[in-house]
Amino acid sequence: MMLQKIVIIGANAAGVEAASAVRKKDRTAEITLVTREKTVGYSRCGLPFVISGVIPQLKELIVYPPAYFQMLKLNLRTQTTASVINTKEKTVTIQTPRGVNETIAYDKLIIATGAEPFMPPIKGREKLGILSLRSIEDGEKIDAAVKAGAKSAIIMGAGLIGLELGAALIKRGLQVTVVEMLPQILPQLLDVDMAKLVQDHLKQKDMKILLNKTVEEILGEDKVSAIKASGEILTADMYISAFGVRANTKLAVDSDIPLGETHAIKTNAYMETEVKDVYAVGDCAETTHIITHRPICPQLGTVAVRQGKVAGMNVGGANSQFTGVLVSAITRLFDIEIGTTGISEAVAVKNNIQTVVGIISSKTKADYYPSAKSIKVKLIVEKESERIIGAQIVGGEEVTQRINALSFAIQKQMTVRELAKADTAYAPPVCETWEPMVLAAEMVLMKLR
């Protein structure tokens, strides 16, 4: 029997997970991972926490060390660029670190090219010195700038990465100003009411947040020396672009592998692209939202590993389906955790879904138990079906697993009436008698009755 040749382009969350899944199913396949990066198998999501100093060194983020690739007999080719995919001949042309072109054949190809920071077409955006945070090297640059004495930073964009990085720099002693075009922070995660809670906390921690401010121009000679935002000139020692990321699709486009309407690579439930034997996973791949049934490219680490696993299993001979996303996401900023799953009120409006919303403020332990922290739960319920379709939680602790609980509830089409009667656990040191999620359901019911 011929050995299966598998090529995977990309070697972080999605790519390595895919490789591991192939190997579990197929002990003999030749599996080659090709990546432009020097360091592979690391956790991007950990980068802000190295900048903050909580994690001592960037290299600690490497969750798949070289030994892992050896153990699974994965042929890892770092600092190697995949330049052409020939989907008819089933080959990938790569450029080795020494600049030599080489053509490797595949039976199955998995594209895990990820995403990269996006800079809108702002005047002067070509100027040097604008930092971003996507790779270990980016992290090193930001860390070096802080060590070189930077005292202040302007962050363009109040999304997850912008705020996590802002919090990290404040912990390092910098004055941080975040500039956001929209009228709220975390627009992808939260509705404006919940975002306001987070904003108030960040303000208490001395993060300066300017909303409704559009970055119009990057000023300076060759190098950035200021930015102009809605007419105002802002200066700092560091300038960081955190506008968001865009799927890395150039290779796919050049190879006539179709994109979807989100401009990420179109995939089906098996993580196959529209080209035979070519899969796409992770931040470069489009998928489907469980609630809206619309295409989406959520660019989250959990989604990347889940997709990588499905593609890898299928390449290895299984028949596994990816079941879509709820875009469950979580972070910790200073003393609060912020989580979301399903859709927001705002997204519901855009999709013409009529909702009833319940919000409750409660505590994370029995009210009389020392160090009980505040927690606020917002539930979004579809009016007609009375099903839970979204949740947002901001609290001092224990937010993550509540998001997971509500994610399970949404995936299993739990109604708000069922949640209001759910069996939950209780002990004074770890939660309240009436679970806040249940109380939020009760708030919705008061409007439904």
Add this chain to the structure above:
Amino acid sequence: MMLQKIVIIGANAAGVEAASAVRKKDRTAEITLVTREKTVGYSRCGLPFVISGVIPQLKELIVYPPAYFQMLKLNLRTQTTASVINTKEKTVTIQTPRGVNETIAYDKLIIATGAEPFMPPIKGREKLGILSLRSIEDGEKIDAAVKAGAKSAIIMGAGLIGLELGAALIKRGLQVTVVEMLPQILPQLLDVDMAKLVQDHLKQKDMKILLNKTVEEILGEDKVSAIKASGEILTADMYISAFGVRANTKLAVDSDIPLGETHAIKTNAYMETEVKDVYAVGDCAETTHIITHRPICPQLGTVAVRQGKVAGMNVGGANSQFTGVLVSAITRLFDIEIGTTGISEAVAVKNNIQTVVGIISSKTKADYYPSAKSIKVKLIVEKESERIIGAQIVGGEEVTQRINALSFAIQKQMTVRELAKADTAYAPPVCETWEPMVLAAEMVLMKLR
């Protein structure tokens, strides 16, 4: 219109919740709560944490102060014993604090008489000086004994209360020995494998645990001076009975209100007893297990308030059903949290349910994130339907809401395949990329495939 007369016997979790629910539905009803206790509306579950010193004073456990009863216009009669229920005349005979008998009429009666510590028929059990922990007064006695200089304690029973109290006394500096008849601790909550984990932790914290030891005799003159357990004589400065609690059903039995097979008061989904216009809720009431469909009396605070609410709403004119229990329970002992929901492997065997089990050890944060703690998740899956029917978790943090998440999953009949593909949230400071619950599902699938 005649005002509805509601009598509630018992004024803690279940009773007060019931009274509140009636009042929300019926602004004019005359609501009378009758209780033998002096202090009412307090959290029993908080008692061990006052003993440990975490909560400074017993009175802080009062979650419903007198003002609450006034606000809701509840007629509260403390230190008052309900001695006879006449279900034909629809009256309750009570004895006031002054010893006067009084008969009060009801249109609807709610029995929330709770439970009380159970002492098996051990020789010498009538001897004085054996303590237990159920009421504020019990807490005061234990606290007084510690303050009087007790240096050691023997706790009979390794259930939740026994171990919580044992941990509390160790924190107060006492040497604690727990004597348990069964070959494991926490037999109601955990299978033997997970119980062993907890036992190891307790041992590290200097709790001495003697398993397979039956208390055969209480020794001493009038007052306990030693116990004999499986032939061994054990002595300490304090002796605590923590064999468990039994439903307080004397009043019901005397009034011909039928009990169920668990010897608690039989109820239907509306929390009605078999006698018209008489309801029973909380630790004295029998209910139905969601998985086994068998009668059960779980005696948990969450169940008490949920049942109280259903009964109260129905008395107030609603048509609310109690949906059964999964016996979700949680506690914290020293540095670990212990949680359970659904049924254990042992209960599955008893009910002839064939299961497949998955166990995984993981971390509560990204592996590289400082202070990540260990967590172990055990999933119990019904083989035929592949549905999750039980879970047990022991970990350093973030156990409670995972129990709630799995409780939701069980209630919504999630299969282990669905859990293995569930959308979960991830960020390095709060969880791992692959959620441990999902990994446990994967372990089950490896056995099912």
